[in-house]
Amino acid sequence: MSRMRLAIRHTTHYSFGSPVMHALQRLRLTPKETQGQRIVEWQMHLDNAHTELAYDDQHFNHVTLIGVEPGAREVMVTCEGIVETEDNAGVIGRHSGHLPLWSFLRQTPLTRPGPKMRALLREVQGPVEEAPLDFLHALSGLIRERVAYETGRTDSGTTGEEAVSHGFGVCQDHAHIFIGAARANGIPARYVSGYLMMDDRIDQEATHAWAE
Incomplete structure (x- = not known):
C-alpha cells in the first residue's frame, strides 16, 4: 500500500465591518484518526479569539x-x-462512532432518489446482496461516466437527482x-469532506467531498 506524510497549514481569516461584541463559532478543523490516517501532530492557533x-461530536469529529x-x-x-495517510482502496474497516449504522440509511433532501437516480441504479450490474463492494465500485464508475465533472454549474x-438529470456536477454532487443510491439499496453511507491536494501547487485552495 502507498503511504504519504503530509505537512498541513490551514488558515481562515475573518474580517468584520464593525467591532464584534460577542460571537461563538464551532470549528471542525482537527483531522480524525482512522484506519488509513494517523495524526502525528496537530495544533490550533487563535488570534483575537480563545477556546x-x-x-467530540456524534461522528467522533x-x-x-x-x-x-x-x-x-x-x-x-x-x-x-x-x-500520515495510507491508500487502502477505500476500505476503512469496521464502523466507529456513537451512531448506529442504520442511522446512515435515512435519505436527506439532497440524496433522496427520484426517477433519474432510480433509472441510473437499474443500470448497475450485479446483485447488491451477494457482492455489495463490487456493486458499489460499479455504481461509482457509472456515476462518473454519466455525470461529467464540471465546476461552476451546480451549488x-x-x-443528487438534479445532478443526474443535468448530466454534470462536482465532487459533492x-x-x-x-x-x-447506496442507501436506497440498504447500504449505510455518509458524506465526508476534507482537503484535496493538487500536485501542481504548494498553496492549496480546493476542498473535496466523498462518501463512506
Missing part, C-alpha cells in the same frame, strides 16, 4: 468552540500539523448521488 471548550474577543475587527485561525443546494 471556550472542546469535545473533534470540535473546538471558540469565542471572539470583544471589540475584535478580525480573527485568524491557523491549524498546522503532520498527518451546495443542488440535489457525485457524493450525494452515490450516498442516495
Whole structure:
C-alpha cells in the first residue's frame, strides 16, 4: 500500500465591518484518526479569539468552540500539523462512532432518489446482496461516466437527482448521488469532506467531498 506524510497549514481569516461584541463559532478543523490516517501532530492557533471548550461530536469529529474577543475587527485561525495517510482502496474497516449504522440509511433532501437516480441504479450490474463492494465500485464508475465533472454549474443546494438529470456536477454532487443510491439499496453511507491536494501547487485552495 502507498503511504504519504503530509505537512498541513490551514488558515481562515475573518474580517468584520464593525467591532464584534460577542460571537461563538464551532470549528471542525482537527483531522480524525482512522484506519488509513494517523495524526502525528496537530495544533490550533487563535488570534483575537480563545477556546471556550472542546469535545467530540456524534461522528467522533473533534470540535473546538471558540469565542471572539470583544471589540475584535478580525480573527485568524491557523491549524498546522503532520498527518500520515495510507491508500487502502477505500476500505476503512469496521464502523466507529456513537451512531448506529442504520442511522446512515435515512435519505436527506439532497440524496433522496427520484426517477433519474432510480433509472441510473437499474443500470448497475450485479446483485447488491451477494457482492455489495463490487456493486458499489460499479455504481461509482457509472456515476462518473454519466455525470461529467464540471465546476461552476451546480451549488451546495443542488440535489443528487438534479445532478443526474443535468448530466454534470462536482465532487459533492457525485457524493450525494452515490450516498442516495447506496442507501436506497440498504447500504449505510455518509458524506465526508476534507482537503484535496493538487500536485501542481504548494498553496492549496480546493476542498473535496466523498462518501463512506
